[in-house]
Amino acid sequence: MIAWTIYTTFAAAICALFAPRSFARWIALLATTAGLSITCVTFAQTPIRDLAQFKTIVQVPWVPALGMNYHLAIDGISLTLILVTSIVAVSAVLFSWDVDLRPNEFFFWLLLVVGGSYGVFLSADLFLLFVFYEVVIVPKYFLIAIWGSTNKEYGAMKLTLYSFFGGAFIFLGILATYVAAGSLDLNQLAQFHFPSQLESWAFPVLFVGFAVLAGIWPLHTWAPTGHVAAPTAGSMLLAGIVMKLGAYGGLRVAMNIFPHGFQIWRNTIAVFAVIGIVYAAAVALRQRDLKFVIGYSSVSHMGFVLLGLATANALGVSGAVLQMFSHGVIGALLFAVAGTMIYRRTHTRDLDQLSLLPLRQALPFAAFVFVVASAASLGIPGFSGFAAEITILIGAWKSYPIAVWITGIGMVLVAAFTLRALKKSFFDAPGGTASASSAVSSPSFEPITLPEKIGAGLLMFATLAVGLYPGVLLDRIKPAVESMNFLK
Amino acid sequence: MSYLELLKLAMPEAIVLVTALVVLTIGLTSGRRTAEAEAITGNARAAKALCTLVAAVGLVVAIGSVLMLPQSSNLFGGMLVISPLNSLFKIVCLALALATVLLAISDKSVRHYAEYLATLLFAAIGLMLLVGSEELLMIFIGLELLGLSLYVLTAFDRTSIRSAEAGLKYFLFGSTASAFTLFGISLIYGLSGSTALAGIAPKISEAAHQPLLAAGIIMTLVGFAFKITAAPFHLWAPDAYQGAPASSGAFIASGSKVASFVVLGKIVLVGFATAHGSANWHAMIGGWSPLLAALAALSILLGNFVALAQTNVRRLLAYSAVAHTGYTLIGIIAGTSAGFAAALFYTTVYAITLIGAFGVCGAVRAETGDDDLKNFAGLSTDSPFLAGCMAIFLLSLAGIPPLAGFFGKFYLFSTALSRGPSQGLIWLVAVALFGSFISLYYYLMVLKTIWVDRTTAQHPALHPAASARAVLLVTAVAVLVLGLLPESLVRQITFSLR
Numbered sequence: 001m002i003a004w005t006i007y008t009t010f011a012a013a014i015c016a017l018f019a020p021r022s023f024a025r026w027i028a029l030l031a032t033t034a035g036l037s038i039t040c041v042t043f044a045q046t047p048i049r050d051l052a053q054f055k056t057i058v059q060v061p062w063v064p065a066l067g068m069n070y071h072l073a074i075d076g077i078s079l080t081l082i083l084v085t086s087i088v089a090v091s092a093v094l095f096s097w098d099v100d101l102r103p104n105e106f107f108f109w110l111l112l113v114v115g116g117s118y119g120v121f122l123s124a125d126l127f128l129l130f131v132f133y134e135v136v137i138v139p140k141y142f143l144i145a146i147w148g149s150t151n152k153e154y155g156a157m158k159l160t161l162y163s164f165f166g167g168a169f170i171f172l173g174i175l176a177t178y179v180a181a182g183s184l185d186l187n188q189l190a191q192f193h194f195p196s197q198l199e200s201w202a203f204p205v206l207f208v209g210f211a212v213l214a215g216i217w218p219l220h221t222w223a224p225t226g227h228v229a230a231p232t233a234g235s236m237l238l239a240g241i242v243m244k245l246g247a248y249g250g251l252r253v254a255m256n257i258f259p260h261g262f263q264i265w266r267n268t269i270a271v272f273a274v275i276g277i278v279y280a281a282a283v284a285l286r287q288r289d290l291k292f293v294i295g296y297s298s299v300s301h302m303g304f305v306l307l308g309l310a311t312a313n314a315l316g317v318s319g320a321v322l323q324m325f326s327h328g329v330i331g332a333l334l335f336a337v338a339g340t341m342i343y344r345r346t347h348t349r350d351l352d353q354l355s356l357l358p359l360r361q362a363l364p365f366a367a368f369v370f371v372v373a374s375a376a377s378l379g380i381p382g383f384s385g386f387a388a389e390i391t392i393l394i395g396a397w398k399s400y401p402i403a404v405w406i407t408g409i410g411m412v413l414v415a416a417f418t419l420r421a422l423k424k425s426f427f428d429a430p431g432g433t434a435s436a437s438s439a440v441s442s443p444s445f446e447p448i449t450l451p452e453k454i455g456a457g458l459l460m461f462a463t464l465a466v467g468l469y470p471g472v473l474l475d476r477i478k479p480a481v482e483s484m485n486f487l488k
Numbered sequence: 489m490s491y492l493e494l495l496k497l498a499m500p501e502a503i504v505l506v507t508a509l510v511v512l513t514i515g516l517t518s519g520r521r522t523a524e525a526e527a528i529t530g531n532a533r534a535a536k537a538l539c540t541l542v543a544a545v546g547l548v549v550a551i552g553s554v555l556m557l558p559q560s561s562n563l564f565g566g567m568l569v570i571s572p573l574n575s576l577f578k579i580v581c582l583a584l585a586l587a588t589v590l591l592a593i594s595d596k597s598v599r600h601y602a603e604y605l606a607t608l609l610f611a612a613i614g615l616m617l618l619v620g621s622e623e624l625l626m627i628f629i630g631l632e633l634l635g636l637s638l639y640v641l642t643a644f645d646r647t648s649i650r651s652a653e654a655g656l657k658y659f660l661f662g663s664t665a666s667a668f669t670l671f672g673i674s675l676i677y678g679l680s681g682s683t684a685l686a687g688i689a690p691k692i693s694e695a696a697h698q699p700l701l702a703a704g705i706i707m708t709l710v711g712f713a714f715k716i717t718a719a720p721f722h723l724w725a726p727d728a729y730q731g732a733p734a735s736s737g738a739f740i741a742s743g744s745k746v747a748s749f750v751v752l753g754k755i756v757l758v759g760f761a762t763a764h765g766s767a768n769w770h771a772m773i774g775g776w777s778p779l780l781a782a783l784a785a786l787s788i789l790l791g792n793f794v795a796l797a798q799t800n801v802r803r804l805l806a807y808s809a810v811a812h813t814g815y816t817l818i819g820i821i822a823g824t825s826a827g828f829a830a831a832l833f834y835t836t837v838y839a840i841t842l843i844g845a846f847g848v849c850g851a852v853r854a855e856t857g858d859d860d861l862k863n864f865a866g867l868s869t870d871s872p873f874l875a876g877c878m879a880i881f882l883l884s885l886a887g888i889p890p891l892a893g894f895f896g897k898f899y900l901f902s903t904a905l906s907r908g909p910s911q912g913l914i915w916l917v918a919v920a921l922f923g924s925f926i927s928l929y930y931y932l933m934v935l936k937t938i939w940v941d942r943t944t945a946q947h948p949a950l951h952p953a954a955s956a957r958a959v960l961l962v963t964a965v966a967v968l969v970l971g972l973l974p975e976s977l978v979r980q981i982t983f984s985l986r
Binding site: 172 | 883888889890894895898899901902905906911914917918921922924925928929932936939940974975978979982
């Protein structure tokens with residue numbers, strides 16, 4: 001049944017393109033809500049023990065001559081990522097409720113990103129996975145170049161070229177894998193014994209290709225510019241879903257197929273991950289543009305995912321998957337506040353200018369959401385970020401104790417820039433009577449709308465629920481991770 | 489062999505020939521003076537429609553008669569060979585000619601419409617002779633018939649100096665390349681004593697490593713490298729693609745290329761089978777494959793890098809054609825029948841895509857006066873249909889799934905890699921992947937102009953003729969369907985190669 005998330009989303013994308021203007025957003029909302037419902041029902045109905053293996057749900061021959069199948073499968077990892085995709089998709093549609101410029105095309109591209117992402121997370125055929133993966137990239141270009149803001153054409157092109165640069169690596173890796181093993185089935189490939197010489201070069205080629213999209217340092221620079229240039233829904237999808245595609249591909253394809261190559265290269269990955277965490281956090285501390293702060297924080301948080309993957313133990317990798325969920329929700333929430341709640345109303349994202357505005361009084365709901373999102377982002381217990389990062393760090397302690405110490409510095413920096421952004425944007429308004437008078441003089445901000453409240457509420461609920469009871473996801477992720485090849 | 493039997497086997501060619509003559513007659517009887525006049529009278533318009541109708545019907549009947557041909561037959565030592573492969577590509581060439589005829593009706597730069605169509609049909613006969621022959625002399629005759637018709641088609645726009653320049657360049661380069669090929673063929677004949685492809689291979693294996701053989705192979709390949717626009721023999725292409733009337737450009741870029749690839753594949757894989765050599769990175773062995781590999785690598789790099797700097801869309805398509813030639817050659821270099829199948833699949837998809845892309849360029853040119861990049865600005869608001877079609881064509885050329893170009897690339901590169909255990913062609917595949925990464929930039933720039941840029945100029949009349957719209961729709965759908973369900977065509981091609 002979960003396969004219907006793909007079909008409904010793509011069907012809705014086509015409907016949204018040809019529907020009358022005012023219907024497009026309703027179609028998008030309907031499709032994403034349907035996706036969320038399907039995911040929730042599957043989540044509730046599938047027994048946990050069925051999620052330990054990458055279990056086939058659909059398998060139809062596609063191009064038998066070349067051994068390609070339309071093959072979908074699901075396990076705990078996929079289901080977790082499908083869940084975050086559907087949550088972020090619904091709230092992204094809600095946060096673009098007021099898109100007035102060419103709405104049909106906007107929701108068409110948006111739904112293509114969402115549908116392609118569902119496809120990647122469910123694919124059990126390497127070729128199919130790559131098809132869905134590339135389907136996601138082109139829509140991002142148009143979403144940013146047409147509906148974006150600051151420096152949008154540059155940001156869009158940079159993001160797209162980086163993505164396709166990674167895509168070319170993945171393509172080469174897939175070709176090498178296919179030619180060597182004669183199969184494209186992920187489960188079969190995981191059992192195949194490749195020559196160790198092939199593993200030692202094919203693994204980095206595949207992993208780097210995927211890691212570009214996950215924002216690995218030093219190939220992360222597309223992420224901040226892309227996030228800043230994108231419209232709100234675009235940055236939400238980018239941070240919430242698209243960056244996860246890269247990390248997921250690294251785990252599901254590169255690490256699972258080439259366990260020996262992974263063993264050779266995992267120390268290098270860990271080094272890059274730790275540098276990414278600390279470096280991006282340090283850069284974020286110096287940014288003036290609120291979206292740049294959040295963009296770099298995304299890179300920093302994705303560094304945790306890569307560190308978790310590099311630990312190569314069940315705890316660390318499970319933590320990485322949980323972090324993908326957690327950052328997906330929190331990142332989307334932060335961009336929603338910055339892009340729609342603040343920027344659309346104040347027309348500035350400059351922290352120094354924002355600090356002069358009495359935003360806390362004018363937009364109390366936005367202040368509330370931003371406090372929650374910041375708390376979640378900097379790892380306060382009770383939110384999903386804490387659960388994920390602590391799991392990763394425990395896992396990393398077993399493999400790389402030094403990395404944990406260095407990451408500690410990174411976490412302090414994360415706290416510093418998050419609190420700085422929070423203070424400057426909401427809690428820095430001139431005090432006393434001056435604040436009261438300016439609050440009176442600038443009541444022009446339109447209040448937070450209902451769709452925005454629902455969208456923010458959904459994301460806050462997700463991070464809080466998983467933060468309070470991480471087991472709901474971890475119980476499903478961990479068996480799936482344990483059944484993977486590189487742990488055996 | 490009686491003449492009646494010969495006529496039966498050459499029926500498709502005969503039908504196209506008769507159609508061409510009928511079209512010419514219609515053109516003559518309707519009078520040239522009316523067509524010359526600026527205001528086209530109703531009489532001339534009716535004649536134009538009648539010509540198109542006759543040509544289209546003739547081509548459809550010819551396709552039908554190809555289907556009626558026997559499974560296999562071989563006349564005069566390979567001069568006319570009927571095999572599943574040849575029949576399949578005769579159909580492809582005829583279909584491409586049909587699409588061109590339907591596009592031509594809205595091409596305002598074409599006067600003397602009947603003569604234009606007749607020349608186009610002669611070119612189609614050239615394609616069929618090329619595809620249907622496995623004998624060097626007949627292949628040469630086919631090349632010349634095709635070439636001479638295409639030179640005329642290129643220079644057909646008498647009002648445009650660009651068109652004349654393009655025709656002259658095409659003619660000068662083309663005739664030089666033909667001379668090389670003819671000389672190469674004579675050397676090969678001298679060495680092997682045979683002009684039939686099947687008879688050449690065993691003979692030249694005895695003559696291996698002779699400088700004369702090397703000269704013969706190189707010179708023969710020069711003519712084909714010219715036809716398929718492989719660098720450094722591509723110099724005519726940018727001018728011909730840009731200067732020719734849009735429908736002529738479409739035919740040069742599609743039909744001529746498909747047929748040339750079919751013949752090139754047959755010559756090197758059948759005729760020169762014993763002189764394959766090896767293009768593997770650390771183990772290059774003399775033969776035609778390292779030669780083609782060098783051409784392919786050069787074409788990919790040069791085509792893509794030069795395309796980055798283009799401001800005219802058709803010129804950009806010409807340089808990207810050079811790059812696509814490089815990709816397609818990889819399948820032939822692999823030297824296996826799977827590689828040849830992949831190359832044929834790729835070039836067929838490419839031809840379909842380019843017909844459509846030239847159709848869009850022609851429509852934009854007809855309305856806005858030219859097809860520079862800036863003329864495409866805001867096309868998505870003026871005509872969402874044209875903009876959508878162009879997006880499909882360009883994304884397919886860029887190799888974005890789920891469009892046919894992507895599957896074609898995967899098929900091509902995987903067959904090239906699976907030759908031999910050591911994956912020696914991986915260097916060429918890496919070059920190709922790097923090249924297609926570069927190509928994304930310029931394809932995206934065109935799409936950006938179409939979908940993102942806005943212009944103050946309004947062109948509400950961007951409506952090509954119904955037949956041209958139908959061609960665009962069919963090609964766009966074909967590109968999408970061949971990407972989603974490539975199995976149908978793959979099975980046809982691999983079956984015909986068996």
